[in-house]
Amino acid sequence: MELTQMLGIKYPIFQGAMAQIALSPLVGAVSNAGGLGIIGSGSFSAERLREEIQRTKDITDKPFAVNLMLMMDNIPELIDVLIEEGIKIVTTGAGNPAPYMEKLKAHGIIVIPVVPSVKIAKKMEALGVDAIVAEGTEAGGHVGETTTMALLPQVTSAVSIPVVGAGGIGDGRGIAAAFALGAQGVQVGTRFLTTVECPTHDNFKQAVLDADDTSTTVTGRSIGGPVRSIKNKMIDEYIKLEKNNASRDELEKLSLGSLRKAVYEGNMDEGSVMAGQICGMCNKLTTVEDMITSMFDEAQVVMTKLGQYRIKEKIGN
Structure with missing residues (x-):
């Protein structure tokens, strides 16, 4: 069928x-x-x-x-x-x-x-x-x-x-x-982030609208949980910790509550702005x-x- x-x-x-x-x-x-x-x-x-x-x-x-x-x-x-x-x-x-x-x-x-x-x-x-x-x-x-x-x-x-x-x-x-x-x-998924009806903070939507094809990266591979997000201060710190072989507890402490910070609080520095590589094409709110x-x-x-x-x-x- x-x-x-x-x-x-x-x-x-x-x-x-x-x-x-x-x-x-x-x-x-x-x-x-x-x-x-x-x-x-x-x-x-x-x-x-x-x-x-x-x-x-x-x-x-x-x-x-x-x-x-x-x-x-x-x-x-x-x-x-x-x-x-x-x-x-x-x-x-x-x-x-x-x-x-x-x-x-x-x-x-x-x-x-x-x-x-x-x-x-x-x-x-x-x-x-x-x-x-x-x-x-x-x-x-x-x-x-x-x-x-x-x-x-x-x-x-x-x-x-x-x-x-x-x-x-x-x-x-x-x-x-x-x-x-x-x-x-x-x-x-990502394309829906830049729709009027998407219930995210305006800062989150703007981050996706402003992104280009190189704006995302993957973190968490060292602990078996890879996640793709738009780069920001929190992501940079996470990558540094991974390079220094930080423990799972250290990494989870840094990222705890980070998605909520981005989605609801609009914190683009400490929040996890999850988005795909296609975000460079998402340049218009519809x-x-x-x-x-x-x-x-x-x-x-x-x-x-x-x-x-x-x-x-x-x-x-």
Whole structure:
């Protein structure tokens, strides 16, 4: 089944489940515009998740999903809330959904894990998930090692279920490229940071608007938790500590609460401004609807042009 038919959405675009950002104002706007809005439930209690689901229902009657960070201790409680609230689409990260698959599928819930490698993608297909998000290292936040351009065609060749491409996609050309590599859809995070409906501090949005292609870097590889963010004073200090072989405790002390500082307080020096390498293309504040429709309009133009392109003529054969 095609991805859009499976999910009941107009455009094959997922909004990334960005921690402390993927909340009802953004999620509802994305779903209303024809995409799949996704609530980021990381750090949520069961009651907090229920409140966010209900707030989203007040904004949209279209399908939306919830992302589960499987490293959390209260996943069984969160799943109970999803079932009670009638949520039918779940994306997963930071762990294996195997312990929860039977219960999720028994309630007709579509399960879509985010994966960084072919090996994990194949394991997820064998587990019985419905689709996969293959995310490259260009993405913001927690990342793997393989680039989207290398990862996506390998994953789409390795599995038979629908694949969604993620990481480094910020316009219609990126969507067309993902389709060319075998994806049925895309997941976008960073580009949504510069939308009117995104519930972040204006300073955070401006930092993304001001960024260029070299503005991000990855920290945390030394402790097995790589994260891509826009460079600032806190990130510079973090890198110095890593070079000096600082302990996990020292690094976590520096970064504790840093995402909240950036998202809600607008502290661009001590906050963690998570964003992907595509942020250099995010140079205009738009509404979610304008962003999604313009991206797919551009993608259609690109794919039409490619359909008229003759490679042999270009190389003289």
